[in-house]
Amino acid sequence: xxxxxxxxxxxxxxxxxxxxxxxxxxxxxxxxxxxxxxxxxxxxxxxxxxxxxxxxxxxxxxxxxxxxxxxxxxxxxxxxxxxxxxxxxxxxxxxxxxxxxxxxxxxxxxxxxxxxxxxxxxxxxxxxxxxxxxxxxxxxxxxxxxxxxxxxxxxxxxxxxxxxxxxxxxxxxxxxxxxxxxxxxxxxxxxxxxxxxxxxxxxxxxxxxxxxxxxxxxxxxxxxxxxxxxxxxxxxxxxxxxxxxxxxxxxxxxxxxxxxxxxxxxxxxxxxxxxxxxxxxxxxxxxxxxxxxxxxxxxxxxxxxxxxxxxxxxxxxxxxxxxxxxxxxxxxxxxxxxxxxxxxxxxxxxxxxxxxxxxxxxxxxxxxxxxxxxxxxxxxxxxxxxxxxxxxxxxxxxxxxxxxxxxxxxxxxxxxxxxxxxxxxxxxxxxx
Amino acid sequence: xxxxxxxxxxxxxxxxxxxxxxxxxxxxxxxxxxxxxxxxxxxxxxxxxxxxxxxxxxxxxxxxxxxxxxxxxxxxxxxxxxxxxxxxxxxxxxxxxxxxxxxxxxxxxxxxxxxxxxxxxxxxxxxxxxxxxxxxxxxxxxxxxxxxxxxxxxxxxxxxxxxxxxxxxxxxxxxxxxxxxxxxxxxxxxxxxxxxxxxxxxxxxxxxxxxxxxxxxxxxxxxxxxxxxxxxxxxxxxxxxxxxxxxxxxxxxxxxxxxxxxxxxxxxxxxxxxxxxxxxxxxxxxxxxxxxxxxxxxxxxxxxxxxxxxxxxxxxxxxxxxxxxxxxxxxxxxxxxxxxxxxxxxxxxxxxxxxxxxxxxxxxxxxxxxxxxxxxxxxxxxxxxxxxxxxxxxxxxxxxxxxxxxxxxxxxxxxxxxxxxxxxxxxxxxxx
Numbered sequence: 001x002x003x004x005x006x007x008x009x010x011x012x013x014x015x016x017x018x019x020x021x022x023x024x025x026x027x028x029x030x031x032x033x034x035x036x037x038x039x040x041x042x043x044x045x046x047x048x049x050x051x052x053x054x055x056x057x058x059x060x061x062x063x064x065x066x067x068x069x070x071x072x073x074x075x076x077x078x079x080x081x082x083x084x085x086x087x088x089x090x091x092x093x094x095x096x097x098x099x100x101x102x103x104x105x106x107x108x109x110x111x112x113x114x115x116x117x118x119x120x121x122x123x124x125x126x127x128x129x130x131x132x133x134x135x136x137x138x139x140x141x142x143x144x145x146x147x148x149x150x151x152x153x154x155x156x157x158x159x160x161x162x163x164x165x166x167x168x169x170x171x172x173x174x175x176x177x178x179x180x181x182x183x184x185x186x187x188x189x190x191x192x193x194x195x196x197x198x199x200x201x202x203x204x205x206x207x208x209x210x211x212x213x214x215x216x217x218x219x220x221x222x223x224x225x226x227x228x229x230x231x232x233x234x235x236x237x238x239x240x241x242x243x244x245x246x247x248x249x250x251x252x253x254x255x256x257x258x259x260x261x262x263x264x265x266x267x268x269x270x271x272x273x274x275x276x277x278x279x280x281x282x283x284x285x286x287x288x289x290x291x292x293x294x295x296x297x298x299x300x301x302x303x304x305x306x307x308x309x310x311x312x313x314x315x316x317x318x319x320x321x322x323x324x325x326x327x328x329x330x331x332x333x334x335x336x337x338x339x340x341x342x343x344x345x346x347x348x349x350x351x352x353x354x355x356x357x358x359x360x361x362x363x364x365x366x367x368x369x370x371x372x373x374x375x376x377x378x379x380x381x382x383x384x385x386x387x388x389x390x391x392x393x394x395x396x397x398x399x400x401x402x403x404x405x406x407x408x409x410x411x412x413x414x415x416x417x418x419x420x421x422x423x424x425x426x427x428x429x430x431x432x
Numbered sequence: 433x434x435x436x437x438x439x440x441x442x443x444x445x446x447x448x449x450x451x452x453x454x455x456x457x458x459x460x461x462x463x464x465x466x467x468x469x470x471x472x473x474x475x476x477x478x479x480x481x482x483x484x485x486x487x488x489x490x491x492x493x494x495x496x497x498x499x500x501x502x503x504x505x506x507x508x509x510x511x512x513x514x515x516x517x518x519x520x521x522x523x524x525x526x527x528x529x530x531x532x533x534x535x536x537x538x539x540x541x542x543x544x545x546x547x548x549x550x551x552x553x554x555x556x557x558x559x560x561x562x563x564x565x566x567x568x569x570x571x572x573x574x575x576x577x578x579x580x581x582x583x584x585x586x587x588x589x590x591x592x593x594x595x596x597x598x599x600x601x602x603x604x605x606x607x608x609x610x611x612x613x614x615x616x617x618x619x620x621x622x623x624x625x626x627x628x629x630x631x632x633x634x635x636x637x638x639x640x641x642x643x644x645x646x647x648x649x650x651x652x653x654x655x656x657x658x659x660x661x662x663x664x665x666x667x668x669x670x671x672x673x674x675x676x677x678x679x680x681x682x683x684x685x686x687x688x689x690x691x692x693x694x695x696x697x698x699x700x701x702x703x704x705x706x707x708x709x710x711x712x713x714x715x716x717x718x719x720x721x722x723x724x725x726x727x728x729x730x731x732x733x734x735x736x737x738x739x740x741x742x743x744x745x746x747x748x749x750x751x752x753x754x755x756x757x758x759x760x761x762x763x764x765x766x767x768x769x770x771x772x773x774x775x776x777x778x779x780x781x782x783x784x785x786x787x788x789x790x791x792x793x794x795x796x797x798x799x800x801x802x803x804x805x806x807x808x809x810x811x812x813x814x815x816x817x818x819x820x821x822x823x824x825x826x827x828x829x830x831x832x833x834x835x836x837x838x839x840x841x842x843x844x845x846x847x848x849x850x851x852x853x854x855x856x857x858x859x860x861x862x863x864x
Binding site for chain 1: 442446450453454456457458551557558559562563566567568569570571572637701704716717718719720721722723724725726727732733735736737738739740741742743744747748751752753754756757759761762
């Protein structure tokens, strides 16, 4: 095992507590023979198992499987490539590495015939990658969308419940241990984007990396945005959305992956996913809509996923055979975000005088952005400030951004209060 | 392929439409070489593929995998045993056969080294068996509970929404094609019981057959029961519940599997699962609580699960290796239902006179059934009929049944309106 933090500690505990059961399931004892950590003196409880020589450990003769729970790109990448080249199978929870350079790992695994499993890298304990990779291997997945980052979900839930600002909610999340001292990976959406890249790759049999994922975090989500959403019977969630777009005329079939905050109907099941929980909807042509829900992070849940993979790899070693290889045969083009159409909710402070609505509506039309609904409130007879809310039909981000830029410069517009994406997940026929 | 009804027809369609994709995923073309049906003349569209000689087909040299979608015990069992003995792998959706005699199939598969996959047998398109068997192989599953029969869920949903009687709701379900002409397998709970046996076997590494599953259907659920549940902010669902009970003193660890209607809180996510949808909660020690949701039946969703298995089996054939074998090493004793404690909601018509409550409470106490809550309504000053509702703490079925029998015979009791199990699924910490 490489690393021994929260997840690693739980892996050690479960390996010891369930030794007999794991052996029965794997067909052979699953024995921990070494743990590489940076500071061995901090892990006295591991006795002689502990070492600072990670590189030596991953190529040792008595090692069949390397479990990596260090995280981050290096030294994890170098160590796992060494392990795979030496024919050791790998079980990893490292979403950042897989999303950035999963291809190198997959190629190394294929070259030596080793296994590469990474269920724990997305949505913690929720079995999601195996269903995508194996259960739905006979179906055409069209969409994967959900909440895959517990920290941002906790912050947005807190803002929704208490009306707190982003800064206040982040402070509470940090105090309770849901956010790290440097929260950037979570709140800027990078963690969710890594997961989206992994999900899109598996769902669409296409190599999608974190660089392909359009990524917006939640720092800009304001209490006013939350209130605007509530006014529409909606809540704001940070969503990871991976979609396949069918061919259309000369435009070939393509895929897209994006992470951004979005308004979703308060009645949608995803709206009820609170705190540190994750939930992911998968849509496939024959299967229809599926939902997976559970704990997306934490030591024990993540260790459960690691151990499930470990048993699978051990069983492959025992009875022969190998898990599914990386499947990228489809190689579909990845669509740039500027061309991915979504709906928008635009909230403006405007002067309440004749012609304002017409001018603004004209700008939307001029940019080819079709308006679905308009609501104006709070205008005073003297032409004082009013709130104008515009909800659009689906429009490309580039067109919407250009529209908002022009509108913001209009005399009659005092300010752009909020611009939010709207996801009508319910339209796809979610029951319940 | 054996059989070509609703599911089989979809399997054929998808095999044809996705031939290129399936070949890329399996590592070799997946070709349909024969379809055995009882009346070949009805399947002219299959041309020369169709045959009435099922036994000849399953042992043919050019057959690697047998997909069985006939259903029922015979001739499916004989044909699949022949196929497995001949080294053909099997993909089946046959819950009744697996629940009654899965051991014979598993042994035949082990003897010849063939694969036996059956994801489609439980919860249609929802990936559930593979997560239980593989993703959670490193964890200790403590409970599997959910809605696994769409027909009864449709009927109970209709009764709840419209106040219809069981007979009226069944008639509607039959008219809309959700219930078969002979609805017994669904409404008497046998279908759900087969699924519970399969789920319990996988979850607890113990052979559980349909004969081990306590099974009550929904025929006796009355409009009054539905109303009584609504009065408690609950709904009635037909649940399949598989539980592991830890060792306690001299009593060894054991498992139980049961299917019965139960009151669950209206706020629980399972309460929102309407119509023909299925949803299953899985609880494991490290993973915590997981939920799986989707379409539990229908041609295309079931075919999706069949094809996922088919690709897995084909890949095993192509790259070598074999799927997980049946795992029954734990061999835990199966607890008889009389000793499985659940909570109860008992609704009585009583004479509203002094001493009635005391007498009734005394009978509960005498049988060791502890009362959690009592509510009396509708009494008239002249001692006219009143409604007395008693909710118990967990009690063994035998003790509750004995209590109700005595109470029903009391002078002051005009009638036992309803006796319903209560499942506090929310107590286990479901979020959302």
